[in-house]
Structure formats: structure tokens, C-alpha cells
Amino acid sequence: MRKSLLAMLIAIVMVLSACAEQPAKKEENPAASPETSEATAAVSDGVDDARVQEILAQFPESISERVATTSVPVAEMLHLLGITPVGVPTSTNPIPAAFDQVERIGSPMQPDLEVVTALKSDLLIGAESLRSTLEKTLEGIELQTSYLPTDSFADLKLSFKVLGTYFNKQEEMNTKLQSITDKEVELQKLTEGKELPSVMLVIGTAESFMVMSEKSYLGSLVGKLGADNIATSALKVTDTYSPINMENIVAADPDIILVLASGDHGATADKFNKEIEKNEVWTKLSAYQNKKIHMLDYSTFGVTSIINVEKALTDISQFFIDK
CATH class of the missing domain: 3.40.50.1980 (Nitrogenase molybdenum iron protein domain)
Structure with missing residues (x-):
């Protein structure tokens, strides 16, 4: 009888111990999960990663080696990422000085088709706001095109992340995005309250x-x-x-x-x-x-x-x- 009671007591203790360990195990999972860490890092710059992937879908599968752009903001982004395009727009707005010797391909809305063709670019990046105009201008030309939003503050960060991801320039991309995010936080603290x-x-x-x-x-x-x-x-x-x-x-x-x-x-x-x-x-x-x-x-x-x-x-x- 004593042996039976002792066996039952041991069994009860084992069950209670197992139940007590279970919650602790659950609490460790979120912190240890690689997916959770990646998700936290992905949103730290405030850019919508779903939108990044959506825009990336219009880019070629392989990285372009001869990219041209009709957009001044995009030219700036390429410069910060360490990428030299084969063509940049002709504009009264300043193009990075590092691109002084890069071929000018005409206005953002109506690039010179003869120049664009001669450059043998494998990707032309334009501003999303000018997509319809550019597509009419480029009608009949066999050329891969992609378009990036460039109208607002949020657009700048979104498009920069798209380019950094596409060209596999994560270090340069993250450095600039972190700098912008730090500035946002600093200024928002100054105006807080x-x-x-x-x-x-x-x-x-x-x-x-x-x-x-x-x-x-x-x-x-x-x-x-x-x-x-x-x-x-x-x-x-x-x-x-x-x-x-x-x-x-x-x-x-x-x-x-x-x-x-x-x-x-x-x-x-x-x-x-x-x-x-x-x-x-x-x-x-x-x-x-x-x-x-x-x-x-x-x-x-x-x-x-x-x-x-x-x-x-x-x-x-x-x-x-x-x-």
C-alpha cells in the first residue's frame, strides 16, 4: 500500500514539473526565433517591405550591368550606392558631380531615343509619376524599363531600399537609411510634447x-x-x-x-x-x-x-x- 502511494506521489510530482516547465519554454521561442529578429530589423527604417518586393518584381531577374536613368533623384541614389550608370537625364537640377562624364540622354519626360539606343542599356529606370509619358516615348523600342516613386519623403526611402536590394548594395543602403532614420528620431524628440x-x-x-x-x-x-x-x-x-x-x-x-x-x-x-x-x-x-x-x-x-x-x-x- 505504501509503495502504491509513493508511486502515485512521484507520478503527480512529475506531471506538475512538466506543466511548470511548459510556459518557460514558450517565452523563449519568440526571442530566439530568427524570423522575429529579421522582421524587427526589416521595419526599423520605416519602409514597407511588402511594397519593396512589389516594386522589385518589375526589375530584371539578373542585376543590370548597363543601367540608365531619366530621373535626377534616382541618379542620386545610384551615386550613393556606388553604381555608375551609362546614362543620366539632362536637367537644370544638379546631377552628382561624379557623373559629369556620364552621357546625357535628354529630358526626364522625353529622352533622346537615338542616344538611349546607342548606349545599349539593359535597364532604364524612370520616375513612376512620368511612367505613362515615358512609355509613349519609348514605344517600339526593345528596352527593359522599371519605375520608382520619387515624389515624397517616404518615396525616397522606399525607392532607395528597392535599388539597394536589387543591386545587392545592402551596406551602402543600410548606412544611408540608418542616417535618415536617426535624423527623423532626433528631430521628432525636439518637437515632442x-x-x-x-x-x-x-x-x-x-x-x-x-x-x-x-x-x-x-x-x-x-x-x-x-x-x-x-x-x-x-x-x-x-x-x-x-x-x-x-x-x-x-x-x-x-x-x-x-x-x-x-x-x-x-x-x-x-x-x-x-x-x-x-x-x-x-x-x-x-x-x-x-x-x-x-x-x-x-x-x-x-x-x-x-x-x-x-x-x-x-x-x-x-x-x-x-x-
């Missing part, structure tokens, strides 16, 4: 001035820092660029107005000042009365640039921190 101002973004052409939404490059920088762009919150515009409606702007009364000034695009600072003189309604705005209308350099804030993006973020943040 602060009441950020409302902002209106203005760009001018030879004909008129327009309001910019968060879809614009400058708008995406402002949005990344957490400031309120009245184009979206108050004016409810849906297009990247919309006509100015002074009645609605007065009602929204932005704290700060940022104006992209560019002589090349017919919108100098002097022209904007004349616009204010013509319409005294501008003088009713808090931004005007508090001297919070700032002119921005188009080359830094009007053109998406992986090289200048950290400077652009830093410069924009100063308007919010020092408000």
Missing part, C-alpha cells in the same frame, strides 16, 4: 501661386515632423497643388507660411512680395503680422533629394522649434 504651428505651403509659377498638400515633397517633410498643413486639415484640398482661395485661407489663419521661391519657375521672393502688395488680405493673416512668412530655396525643398533630405528636414524643423 510641443504644440506645433499650423502651416501653409505655397509654390509659385510664372502665372500664379498655389497651395501645396502633403502629397508634395515639402508637404511630406512637414507631415513627417508632425506639423499641421492647413491644405489638408482646413482647406480640404485633394490635389498636390491647388489654387489659392484667400477667403478660406483667412479663415484657417495659418501660424506660418512657407513659400518655395524659384527664379527658374517664375516665382521669386520679389514676385511673392508684389502679390502681397496687390492683395491686402494677406496682411490680415497672423503669419504676416508676426513676420512668419519664410522664403525657401527651391533646390533644397522643391526637388526630392536623397542627398539633401536630412538637411531639408533639419531646416524645416527650425521653423517649428523656434516658433
Whole structure:
């Protein structure tokens, strides 16, 4: 009888011990899982890896050895990755000096087909926003093409990761993406807990001035820092660029107005000042009365640039921190 009781006691102890060990085993699995570690690393730069794979699907299976591009932002990315293309666009926007001797293939929208053909490129990379125009221009030419989004801050990081992954340049890619991410975190900490101002973004052409939404490059920088762009919150515009409606702007009364000034695009600072003189309604705005209308350099804030993006973020943040 005693032996039976002893055997039952031992069996119960063994069962309880097995149950106690089971939860501890489960807790170790997530931390030890290689898949979990990879997933954490993949999202640390804020880039959607599903989108990366989606865009990569349009690239050739083998790595291109003679790549050309019709996009200035893409030319910058290739430069940072240590890749020299056989052709770059002809543009008033600066191309990396390292590519001074690289063949110019014409405008981003209408490249010179004779030059493109002569280069014997095995891949032409263009801007997604110009895809339809480029495809019409290249109709009839047997050439592998891929397109990358380049309009916003998020687009820059996404497309850079696509190129870095495709060309197997992970070290260069990760170094730059980490630098950008570090800058984001640094600036977001500076504005953390602060009441950020409302902002209106203005760009001018030879004909008129327009309001910019968060879809614009400058708008995406402002949005990344957490400031309120009245184009979206108050004016409810849906297009990247919309006509100015002074009645609605007065009602929204932005704290700060940022104006992209560019002589090349017919919108100098002097022209904007004349616009204010013509319409005294501008003088009713808090931004005007508090001297919070700032002119921005188009080359830094009007053109998406992986090289200048950290400077652009830093410069924009100063308007919010020092408000």
C-alpha cells in the first residue's frame, strides 16, 4: 500500500514539473526565433517591405550591368550606392558631380531615343509619376524599363531600399537609411510634447501661386515632423497643388507660411512680395503680422533629394522649434 502511494506521489510530482516547465519554454521561442529578429530589423527604417518586393518584381531577374536613368533623384541614389550608370537625364537640377562624364540622354519626360539606343542599356529606370509619358516615348523600342516613386519623403526611402536590394548594395543602403532614420528620431524628440504651428505651403509659377498638400515633397517633410498643413486639415484640398482661395485661407489663419521661391519657375521672393502688395488680405493673416512668412530655396525643398533630405528636414524643423 505504501509503495502504491509513493508511486502515485512521484507520478503527480512529475506531471506538475512538466506543466511548470511548459510556459518557460514558450517565452523563449519568440526571442530566439530568427524570423522575429529579421522582421524587427526589416521595419526599423520605416519602409514597407511588402511594397519593396512589389516594386522589385518589375526589375530584371539578373542585376543590370548597363543601367540608365531619366530621373535626377534616382541618379542620386545610384551615386550613393556606388553604381555608375551609362546614362543620366539632362536637367537644370544638379546631377552628382561624379557623373559629369556620364552621357546625357535628354529630358526626364522625353529622352533622346537615338542616344538611349546607342548606349545599349539593359535597364532604364524612370520616375513612376512620368511612367505613362515615358512609355509613349519609348514605344517600339526593345528596352527593359522599371519605375520608382520619387515624389515624397517616404518615396525616397522606399525607392532607395528597392535599388539597394536589387543591386545587392545592402551596406551602402543600410548606412544611408540608418542616417535618415536617426535624423527623423532626433528631430521628432525636439518637437515632442510641443504644440506645433499650423502651416501653409505655397509654390509659385510664372502665372500664379498655389497651395501645396502633403502629397508634395515639402508637404511630406512637414507631415513627417508632425506639423499641421492647413491644405489638408482646413482647406480640404485633394490635389498636390491647388489654387489659392484667400477667403478660406483667412479663415484657417495659418501660424506660418512657407513659400518655395524659384527664379527658374517664375516665382521669386520679389514676385511673392508684389502679390502681397496687390492683395491686402494677406496682411490680415497672423503669419504676416508676426513676420512668419519664410522664403525657401527651391533646390533644397522643391526637388526630392536623397542627398539633401536630412538637411531639408533639419531646416524645416527650425521653423517649428523656434516658433
